[in-house]
Amino acid sequence: MTDSERRIPEATVARLPVYLRCLTELAEDRIPTISSERLADMAGVNAAKVRKDLSYLGSYGTRGVGYDVEFLLFQMSRELGLTQDWPVVIAGVGNLGQALANYGGFTDRGFPVGALVDVDPSKVGTSIAGVNVHHIDELPELVADKGIAIGVIATPAGAAQAAAERMVAAGITSILNFSPSVLSLDADVSVRKVDLAVELQILSFYRRRSDGAAAVGSSPLDA
Amino acid sequence: MTDSERRIPEATVARLPVYLRCLTELAEDRIPTISSERLADMAGVNAAKVRKDLSYLGSYGTRGVGYDVEFLLFQMSRELGLTQDWPVVIAGVGNLGQALANYGGFTDRGFPVGALVDVDPSKVGTSIAGVNVHHIDELPELVADKGIAIGVIATPAGAAQAAAERMVAAGITSILNFSPSVLSLDADVSVRKVDLAVELQILSFYRRRSDGAAAVGSSPLDA
Numbered sequence: 001m002t003d004s005e006r007r008i009p010e011a012t013v014a015r016l017p018v019y020l021r022c023l024t025e026l027a028e029d030r031i032p033t034i035s036s037e038r039l040a041d042m043a044g045v046n047a048a049k050v051r052k053d054l055s056y057l058g059s060y061g062t063r064g065v066g067y068d069v070e071f072l073l074f075q076m077s078r079e080l081g082l083t084q085d086w087p088v089v090i091a092g093v094g095n096l097g098q099a100l101a102n103y104g105g106f107t108d109r110g111f112p113v114g115a116l117v118d119v120d121p122s123k124v125g126t127s128i129a130g131v132n133v134h135h136i137d138e139l140p141e142l143v144a145d146k147g148i149a150i151g152v153i154a155t156p157a158g159a160a161q162a163a164a165e166r167m168v169a170a171g172i173t174s175i176l177n178f179s180p181s182v183l184s185l186d187a188d189v190s191v192r193k194v195d196l197a198v199e200l201q202i203l204s205f206y207r208r209r210s211d212g213a214a215a216v217g218s219s220p221l222d223a
Numbered sequence: 224m225t226d227s228e229r230r231i232p233e234a235t236v237a238r239l240p241v242y243l244r245c246l247t248e249l250a251e252d253r254i255p256t257i258s259s260e261r262l263a264d265m266a267g268v269n270a271a272k273v274r275k276d277l278s279y280l281g282s283y284g285t286r287g288v289g290y291d292v293e294f295l296l297f298q299m300s301r302e303l304g305l306t307q308d309w310p311v312v313i314a315g316v317g318n319l320g321q322a323l324a325n326y327g328g329f330t331d332r333g334f335p336v337g338a339l340v341d342v343d344p345s346k347v348g349t350s351i352a353g354v355n356v357h358h359i360d361e362l363p364e365l366v367a368d369k370g371i372a373i374g375v376i377a378t379p380a381g382a383a384q385a386a387a388e389r390m391v392a393a394g395i396t397s398i399l400n401f402s403p404s405v406l407s408l409d410a411d412v413s414v415r416k417v418d419l420a421v422e423l424q425i426l427s428f429y430r431r432r433s434d435g436a437a438a439v440g441s442s443p444l445d446a
Contacts (some may be wrong), residue, residue, distance in 0.1 A: 017424040025405070044233075080424050081431030088423070099322035100419070109420040111427070150426050173433060174426040180328055182248070190429040192422045196323070197332040199415045200311070201240040201303050203373050203397040204334070206413040208304030210396060 008056045008079075015053055016080055018043045023073040035066040087114030089148045089172070091163040092155030093123050093133055096178055100154055101128040114146035119159070136163065139170040150174045157181040164191075231279045231302075238276055239303055241266045246296040258289040310337030312371045312395070314386040315378030316346050316356050319401055323377055324351040337369035342382070359386065362393040373397045380404040387414075 022042040026034055036054070040047040054060070054067065057075050061067040077083055088111050090097050100106070101113050116128060117136040124135045134142060142148060151167035153160050153175060160179035167175060174190045177183055183191055245265040249257055259277070263270040277283070277290065280298050284290040300306055311334050313320050323329070324336050339351060340359040347358045357365060365371060374390035376383050376398060383402035390398060391412055400406055400416045408414060 013425055013428050016428065017418070017421040020424065021418070021421075079428065081427040082424065086423070086427050086430060095318075095322040095325040099318040102318040103419060106420060106423065109424065111420065111423045149430055150423060174430045176422050176426055190426055190433070192426055194419070194422055195240070195244070195328075196326060196417070197328050197334065198240040198244075199399050199417055200309070200329065200332065200334045200373060201243065201305065202237055203399055203413055203415055204304040204309045205236050205239065205302065207309060207372055207397045210413075 012053045012056055015043065015045065015049075016076060018045075019050075019053070020073070020076045020080065020082075023069055023076060026069045027073055031069055033066045034069055034072075036061060039067070082110050085110050085112055086149040087112050087146050088150045088152050088176075089113075089115040089117060089139070089142060089146075089167070090152045090154055091117050091136060091167065092153065092159065092179075093118045093120075093126075093128060094154065094156070097154035098128055100152060100178070101131060111150065114148050115142040117142070136166055139166055143170045143172060148172060150176060153177045153179050153183075155179055235276045235279055238266065238268065238272075239299060241268075242273075242276070243296070243299045243303065243305075246292055246299060249292045250296055254292055256289045257292055257295075259284060262290070305333050308333050308335055309372040310335050310369050311373045311375050311399075312336075312338040312340060312362070312365060312369075312390070313375045313377055314340050314359060314390065315376065315382065315402075316341045316343075316349075316351060317377065317379070320377035321351055323375060323401070324354060334373065337371050338365040340365070359389055362389055366393045366395060371395060373399060376400045376402050376406075378402055 019039065022039060036047045036050045040050045043050065051061070054072070057079055059067060059072055059075060088106065090100055090113060093101065093116050097116065101116055106113060113129070113131050116131050116133045117139055118124060118133055119136055123133050126133050151164070151172040151174070153163050155163050157180050160177065160181045161183055164175055164177070164183045164185055168185060168189055173188065175183070175185070175192070177191060177193045178196070180195065185191060242262065245262060259270045259273045263273045266273065274284070277295070280302055282290060282295055282298060311329065313323055313336060316324065316339050320339065324339055329336060336352070336354050339354050339356040340362055341347060341356055342359050346356050349356050374387070374395040374397070376386050378386050380403045383400065383404045384406055387398055387400070387406045387408055391408060396411065397413045398406070398408070400414060401419070403418065406414055
């Protein structure tokens, strides 16, 4: 069974970047080993889940010692495909698109912004953070020339589906959708959706609870 | 046992906004009832989990009929505290802060941007999307005057902790952190972190897998 054949549950995949962030912090602090309990604390999950998740990567830790931080970090990075760069194209250079283009965190993490596209003639030909804005018609050439691996949709809701279809037609199979609209694409296209309001909704749940509880922000009491 | 005393697991809370989005779509399409299986499909979880999650809200559905969409939507909105507005303050009006201020999706969902704060004298006194930028020193008055419930950190990493502490000192107990830094705050402050690169890491996992698989973007094969 090779790496690419082993099946890793979607929920585990979604937690890998969280472990990655914890491990990066530990490595920066030069902490050599970590127990599943401590890693669970940092990641906000339970220890049994950490051990199960890491077992999918073939990591089992050493009893009484824990996991080797550097090795686990290497395994995690490799599994997440972070040992190479994946250039992205951002469609839509309004406020959000510009913010994403300027957001250094993508390049730092191996997702350099390779190209920007828009349909607005007043934006085409400008550049943001050193990256030129092209017309979306040029997408196929840009994908080929810049080795674009991932498309980021930062268009208004009404333009998202069309932009996504242009990306898929240009050979892009992984799409990150920041627009509030739901995309309808072939099943072989990986789509992740980021809804910036969801986290606020989660906070308002706890905020509302805290108004009714003795201590603000505390866990709701069991009856 | 009152609403505010019932304990709802964190993972369930995090799924409520997803159900909310699905139910909103169903209501828009005037679909009166929904089975747990269909809702599970839409939300991308399994049906048993949907039933369990909804049972925390006191919703059990009707055998052979399912859940009443409008009633479930009402329950969900109430539980998430969305039957009232929760004004937010955004700290840091760089590209990301400006994008968030202009992002209509917050206001639409009951989180109007009540105030913007920064420390840069060249930004203080300007306005974005009709909201004035104040100096962060004015935070306590702004929180009181505008009824600010939630603080959003959109500062550079190095300024995030200080901005969060100023928010907490001004009486804010719910913080949404868009900066890449980890905040260290009292346990009674609810903090959610949005890492814009995490979703790209998840996509690169599937992208890398698909390079090794027969069909691009397909599920990894079991051995």
